[in-house]
Amino acid sequence: MNTHKKLLLIVTVMLLVLMMAIVINVALNFREYSYKSALNKAQATAEYVRDGLTAHMVNGIMDKREFFLNNIKNHKDIQSFWIIRAPNVIKQFGKGFENEKMRDAIDKKVIESGKMHYTIKESSNEATLRVTIPYVATAYGSPNCLDCHNAKEGDVLGAISLKFNISETRYISLITIAKIIAINIIFLIIALLSINYFFRPILNLFNELNQMIQNADRGDYSKRITLDIQGEGKEVVEQINNLFEKLESTFKNLKTSLSTFVANAKIACQNPLEESQKIIDELSNIYKFKKTIELDRTHEDIFKRIYYILQERFYIKEYKFYLVDKEKNERELLHYCGNINKSDCTKADKDANLCRAFRTHSEVLSIDFEHVCTYCTTDKDTEYLCISFDINNEFSLIISFFTEDQEEYKRIQNIITDIENYLEAAKPVLESKFLMKKLEESSLKDGLTDLYNRRFLEGFLDKFEKQADREKKSYAIMMIDIDFFKNVNDTYGHDVGDVVIKELANTLKSNIRSSDIAIRYGGEEFLVLLYNPDRSKVISIANKIANRFKNIEFHAGDKSFKKTLSIGISYYPEQADSIWQAIKFADIALYVAKESGRNRIVEFTPDMSNEKK
Known part of the structure; x- marks a missing residue:
């Protein structure tokens, strides 16, 4: 149900409730008025009868009272009435006429209590009021009741019962109520037509705006208000349409701009506002990630x-x-x-x-x-x-x-x-x-051979030593030198010398494990650290390197030549207190190999240190 129908329904219900309240109030007031009017008439009739009977008694014509009473009985509003004599009056004056006797319990109750009693009987055809009013003796009235009656002050002398037809009064009240209902219905119709005429454009505007907001909540800002509204409403429509046009343009541009920061963003959302928020959240997370990894x-x-x-x-x-x-x-x-x-x-x-x-x-x-x-x-x-x-x-x-x-x-x-x-x-x-x-790595590696250089050895050797001590591991150190390398540079030039150096580096790389380290120690000298080797295989590895290298044929123009290696070997911690000392011992063994004819592999022995000295 739309707002327009809701408003009409609410107004209709409110007016109907108001109308019912008015009708009920009028009906109750009419009913009360009718009853009071009938009671007043009954009381007036009772007083009239009392005064008439008193006049008959004073004038000594009580035997003529029947004519008087019949005239009252024939009144158009009185259906019936009768007189009731109290026991003390009957004792003093007798039972009286047939119409002066007690007929029912109501008469008896009023005689005994001295209080008025009335009842109303209603049906679809008529409404009747029965009222019984007592006559109470008093010495203060005119005439004095006690002058004629053997009674005391306050004694009940009798009563009068009357039945009135109040159907006409009820009919008049119903006609009045019907007129009020008709007037209210006409007012209700006029009110609804007025509300519909004056409020319908506003409600239509409200419905259009509500639809725009619902679409905007789903991410669609393209809807515009197309109602033809005059006056201030027209300005409101223009302002709302301009606002949504700006929102649509802004969110499209915002999405486009944000997407440039998050490449090919796939946000599962059709609402550009929510989509932008998610992109911003993603950008924030990525930014935090980047700032973290930069450190x-x-x-x-x-x-x-x-x-x-x-x-x-x-x-x-x-x-x-x-x-x-x-x-x-x-x-x-x-x-x-x-x-x-x-x-x-x-x-x-x-x-x-x-x-x-x-x-x-x-x-x-x-x-x-x-x-x-x-x-x-x-x-x-x-x-x-x-x-x-x-x-x-x-x-x-x-x-x-x-x-x-x-x-x-x-x-x-x-x-x-x-x-x-x-x-x-x-x-x-x-x-x-x-x-x-x-x-x-480039600062720690030799540019020609891509092997680690002496700077690397100086920076990391202490770490290698501590690791070996901690893990109870050992190193075999091989100091390698190319025999008569200076002659290569002098005879064939440094370019050919560089080729020889590279080939030795390649030979070392291909014949040691990934856990071993080959280092260009300086010039034509190379150092190999064999990590935790089998002592019995160290010489075998050295021979393999030497044999592979001496079988390489180098070319310089139309000439060719081969080179050999001298290798000195020492062991840490078996022969030295530190790896640096082991390197020194390997260098001594290399010196012995070169002094003893070159193209040799020599393992360090303690006596070599004395010989070199």
């Missing part, structure tokens, strides 16, 4: 923040997080959550281009096509979704989500853009961290 020390710390966001903010339960080294074309699994065995794509770890998401730089959805990624296998009913995100020209991230729940899969699809917004915020910070790491 993190390394890119590993930032990755931990991203893991937290995935699990605690986006409620991702199963995923794998990879870092791709574009230069090496390798992919490393940094973190996973959930059952790692649900999906297997380890083939892409050694060749990142086998990863479809990385190769195509697009989302890969297993629901798009069966076996969409050839190198990814999953459990039955497990679906996966992979995204690739470039950090810079050297590194990319790959996140692989997997789940058996179809609803969860759809949810992940819907929040991918939100996840990418966090990655986008992290991108410049990660770039900075990777650059700082690269600069740090």
Whole structure:
């Protein structure tokens, strides 16, 4: 029910209630007036009869009273009446005429009590008033009742009972009530027509405005009021339409502006105000995230923040997080959550281009096509979704989500853009961290061989030593020198010398473990730290390095040549109190190898220290 109908209904009900109240009040007043009027008439008749009978008694013509009483009985409003004599009057004057006897209990009650009594009988056809009025003896009236009657003051001498037809009075009251009802109905109709005429435009405006507000609550600010209203209402309509036009334009521009800060935002909301609020909330969260990671020390710390966001903010339960080294074309699994065995794509770890998401730089959805990624296998009913995100020209991230729940899969699809917004915020910070790491590594690495340099050794050797002591591990130190390297530079030039240096570096890299460290110690000297080696295999490793290198043929124009190595070996903590001392002992062993003819591998013995001195 609209407001217009509600208002008319409320006014109608109020007026009807008012009309009923007036009618009831008038009806009750008329009824009371009718009864009082009849009672007054009865009392007047009683007094008239009393005075008439008294006159007959004084004049000694009481035997003539019947004529008088019959005249009263024939009055048009009196249906019947009779006189009742009290016992003391009957005793003094006799029973009287037939119409002067007690007829019912009411007569008896009035004679005994000396109080007036009346009853009203109503039917659909007529209304009757029966009233019985006592005559009480008094010496103070005119004439004195006690002069004629053997009675005392206050004794009941008799009573008169009358029946009046009050139907005409009731009819008049009903006609009056009907007129009042008719007048009220006419007033009600006039009032409703007036309200409809004067208030309808305002109510229509209210309904239109209510519809506009409802549409605005759903995000639609395009509705306008089209009613033709004159006067002040017209100005109100114009102002409301102008307001909603500005709101519509403002929210559209606000959404567009905010969306530039949150790339490709997918907010599941049609209301631009709520949508803007959600975008602002998302921007706030991303801003806090970015300000936090800017103060993190390394890119590993930032990755931990991203893991937290995935699990605690986006409620991702199963995923794998990879870092791709574009230069090496390798992919490393940094973190996973959930059952790692649900999906297997380890083939892409050694060749990142086998990863479809990385190769195509697009989302890969297993629901798009069966076996969409050839190198990814999953459990039955497990679906996966992979995204690739470039950090810079050297590194990319790959996140692989997997789940058996179809609803969860759809949810992940819907929040991918939100996840990418966090990655986008992290991108410049990660770039900075990777650059700082690269600069740090470049200061700790030799530019020609890409091996760690002596500065790295000076900065980290104490840490290696403490770690070895804490874990009860050992190191074998190999000091390596290219035999007669100066002749290469002098004969073939430094370019060819650099080639020889690079080849030795490559030989070291390919013949030691990832836990071992190769360092360009200076010039043609190299240092290798073998972590916790099998003592019996150290010489074997040294021979392998020496043999591989001496079989390399170098070319300088139309000439070719080969080079050999001299290697000195020492052991920590077996032979030295510190790794620095072990390096010194390895250097002494190298000196012995070179002094004894070069192209040799010599293990340090304590007596060598004395010989060198």
